[in-house]
Amino acid sequence: MRRFSADxxxxxxxxxxxxxxxxxxLQLASRERVLDVGCGTGELTRVLREESDATVVGLDADPELLAHADADERVVGDATRLPVRDGAFDLVVCQALLINLPDPRAAVEELARASSDLVAVVEPDNAAVTVDSTVPAESRLTERAREAYVRGVPTDVDLGADAADLFADAGLDDVRTTRYDHVRRVEPPYGEAELEAAARKATGERLADQRAELAAGGVDGDAYDALRAEWREMGREVVEQMQTADYEREETIPFFVTVGRVSGRDA
Ligand SMILES: C[S@@+](CC[C@H](N)C(=O)[O-])C[C@H]1O[C@@H](n2cnc3c(N)ncnc32)[C@H](O)[C@@H]1O
Structure with a gap:
């Protein structure tokens, strides 16, 4: 299982x-029991609670992440073998979970089993992420690293819009998909987290974290060293531009919200 830090x-x-x-x-205002599967630190859980009066349960395989989630109940469990009875929730949802699973089809079937009404997945297409930056090398280098990562990672990290096919296979009806672009902007005045992210960029730490996937995607040995050297130089330029408040960056991550209804229920 790929591990994530709370930060x-x-x-x-x-x-x-x-x-x-x-x-x-997701018809959140009318939900009564909601299960957020693979909730991590509860970033979506919080939204589900703000938008509904439902009891919201957060479930994750990683107890350390789950401890951060502000849910009505927290459950440690596996998305492909949910420890809940059939139809126990009227909405079962996940965000950025399927792209991390070796068998997303099995997970969607399990989400459908646990729901009496709606199933929703919010999944990105990580192959279609774009970056615009005042540091010219940043767009080019992030694209090169992303392409290699997507080739090398063993799961389907560009699943996004294709989740509807999994819903059809799981027998879900009335399936709809809505694209939602998460636009992340960095511009002055910079926050603490943005300054720290720039400093990390200058060390090439993120590339090092993804070294195995980059190697599997064809960027290994000298090619990796060259990419990391260019990346660190780019990071230093980002830090320099931040010192004069000239740095701006816009990253667009396309997410797809796919919602379906358990068979036999009316729309
Ligand atoms: C990219 S994170 C997404 C977290 C959260 N949904 C969000 O959008 O911020 C993926 C999460 O799925 C969890 N996860 C991975 N495999 C899992 C599995 N088989 N069962 C349950 N959770 C799993 C990870 O621990 C992690 O918290």
């Missing part, structure tokens, strides 16, 4: 659900 999750989700129209099909 990484809270940082990458920052501001994600400032606009919530794309969640309309």
């Amino acid at each position: 990484y999750l809270s940082e990458t989700r920052r501001g994600m659900w400032e606009h919530r129209d794309a969640l309309a099909d």
